[in-house]
Amino acid sequence: MPSSFRLDFIRFAIATKVLLFGEFKTKAGRLSPYFFNAGLFCDGESLRQLAQFYAKAIVAAGTPFDLLFGPAYKGIPLVAAVAVALAEMGRNVPFSYNRKEVKDHGEGGNTVGATLQGRALIVDDVISAGTSVRESVEIIRGAQATPAGVLIALDRMERGTGELSATQEVSQLYAIPVISIANLDDLIDFLGHDPSLNKELAAVAAYRQRYGVSST
Secondary structure, eight states, X not given: OXXXXXXXXXHHHHHXXXXXXXXXXXXXXXXXXXXXXXXXXXXXXXXXXXXXHHHHHHHHHTOOOSEEEEOTTTHHHHHXXXXXXXXXXXXXXXXXXXXXXXXXXXXXXXXXXXXXOSEEEEEOSOOSSOHHHHHHHHHHHHTTOEEEEEEEEEEOOBBOSSSSBHHHHHHHHHTOOEEEEEEHHHHHHHHHTOGGGHHHHHHHHHHHHHHBOSOO
């Protein structure tokens, strides 16, 4: 069984209908038996709980970092909420995020918040094409800081165009860890312990067998 917070997160995602089962077409044109939309964590209580799960994943991973960085736009509320959750756990860390357009007045620049320095942990919802990670790494390195890793909610552990998953490609390309609150194997484990979800288990396991990677 996965760590308890991973199970709790999957249960939470299902309860809030952020994680749905059925038949959904992915960007790659595949028919997936499940759909995860972190954008539906869109009220104060669900964001509070989500941030706590992120914080627990950070602690469990033990990846050293000095600052949190949130890529625009989804990463902006996430990075602020995670910083609050960590502070509540006794660790006060600075956070920064980027804006899509460079501001030419006031403080200027394309980042807001704490000064980008030291080891920056990128906070996002998921990794699909890896575009926001690439942009974040460029911003962090451009400030003479160091990318420490990427923190996401769910790792689909699904092959892209090659044999690697999107998270594996990011980890290999930038030589940084990708931390997730839960992954597809955790979801399968969760489904396997609830007899009422046998239908969903069979569909997700078959999809994992067809498109999944061996490990992350």
